[in-house]
Amino acid sequence: MRDIKIVIGSAGRRTYLVGWFMAALAELGLPGEVIVTENDVTSPSFGLAHRSVWMPPYADPAYAEQMLELFTAERPDLFVPLNDFEIDLLSRGLGSRLEEYCDHVLVPSRQAQRNLSDKLAMSQSLAAAGVTTPRTWLAAELDELRGSVDDPVSEYVVKHRFGSGSSGLRFATPSQLDSAVAGSLAELPAPDNDPVPDLPPAARVVVQQRVPGDEYGVDGVFSLTSPTPALTGVLARRKLRMRAGETDKAVTVDPAPFVETVTRLGDLIGPRGLVDIDIIRTADGAQHVIDINPRFGGGYPFCHAAGANVPLYILQSLRGAADPALLEYRTALTVAKYQDVRVVGELDNVEKGS
Incomplete structure (x- = not known):
């Protein structure tokens, strides 16, 4: 073999x-x-x-x-x-x-990745596909934003348009928007570490309406071999606490309410393997997609600890058949991350990475 x-x-x-x-x-x-x-x-x-x-x-x-x-x-x-x-x-x-x-x-394909890495493009492509997502503006469009939103108590989310790990994240009321945008602009990456250095700064920060509700991390597991997007499983957890842009504590939940949304996203972006999705679920059950990452995300370990095993499922699928039971897990489990340490080398062996 x-x-x-x-x-x-x-x-x-x-x-x-x-x-x-x-x-x-x-x-x-x-x-x-x-x-x-x-x-x-x-x-x-x-x-x-x-x-x-x-x-x-x-x-x-x-x-x-x-x-x-x-x-x-x-x-x-x-x-x-x-x-x-x-x-x-x-x-x-x-x-x-x-x-x-x-x-x-x-x-993912270039078109799919462009729509995922660019938070403005993602909002536009999701809305065009009928997937509910928060309204999104560029920081350069604050005057347009103020003229199009009537609710005086609305809250907003400010973040980097092409960011990762919640970079540039701010929450703001309407009166705090200018300072929140200024703070996010001040944290833009240096040009040599920026995927879009030629865009003006105000086009690299976005503002979104903040949707009230509980935030969930949802994983869609898609076939590696199907010629068309084929959803094989969904994992979900309700976020309880975040740390440095990643879920730090969560409770596992029934994935059934999210299957329709994940299926529609699969049809839109054509993923393979695991896709990490952030969803706000409002009190009436409506789901607002706020972020999509075509990779193992920081929230997957919570469902793994509850019994799911996507790495084993993927390796089985490489051999032709995977056991669907590997995507099952216990719900209502509260799971928390913690720190650990390991020796990564001696001084003479790590100079290249210092």
């Missing part, structure tokens, strides 16, 4: 995901390895997998060449990138080139 090779890109602090893919290989008794690619050898995930490979930063011109060299040599079965900006770069053509050497590259 040929070795199974899984490449996980930019795993960073998500050591648990590396471990779960390694455990899935072991549980299935499959020969193979999990390979982590990282640009920082002091990353917690570097050295944790069966093998770790240093890569230039995704913005470095050498990144594409070295990724192609790795995939040409290794011929992996699956590539699971975890960094939003890396996924955006891969969607611009490199992901398709990697597919010449890898059976399953979990990167």
Whole structure:
């Protein structure tokens, strides 16, 4: 039997995901390895997998060449990138080139990724598809916003248009909008670390109406092999607390109310593998999609801890058939993240990442 090779890109602090893919290989008794690619050898995930490979930063011109060299040599079965900006770069053509050497590259099409990475485009594309989402304006359009919203007690969400991990996030009443936008503008990334440095600053910050309700993290699990989007499972949890842009504590819930919304999103973006979706559910049950990430998100571990096992499900599907029971989990469980530490190397071995 040929070795199974899984490449996980930019795993960073998500050591648990590396471990779960390694455990899935072991549980299935499959020969193979999990390979982590990282640009920082002091990353917690570097050295944790069966093998770790240093890569230039995704913005470095050498990144594409070295990724192609790795995939040409290794011929992996699956590539699971975890960094939003890396996924955006891969969607611009490199992901398709990697597919010449890898059976399953979990990167969306360029059009889908453009609509996901750009929060203004996402709002427009969702609204056009009939998916409820908060109204969204550019920071440059504050006068238009004030003229189109009559509710004097409305609250707003301010954030970076192309951001990740809640970058530039502010909550504001109408009277606080100007200062909130100014604060978000002050936190825009430097031009050399910005995917859209040529846009004026006021076009790189968006303002959205804040929808009252409970926030849920929802994962859609889609077929790796179907020629059309095929939803195979949904996982859901209600968020209780956030920390640094990620869910820190959540309670698992019945996924059934979210299946229709996730199915419609699948038809819109054509995903493969796992897609992370943030949804506000109002008191009357209406669902407002506020963010979509075509990758394992920071909320998946809550459902994994409750019994779901998407890494094992994905590896089974690579062999042709996966057990649907692997996407089942206990509901009403409160799950919390906590910190851990590990030695990542000795001084002489980590200079390249310092």
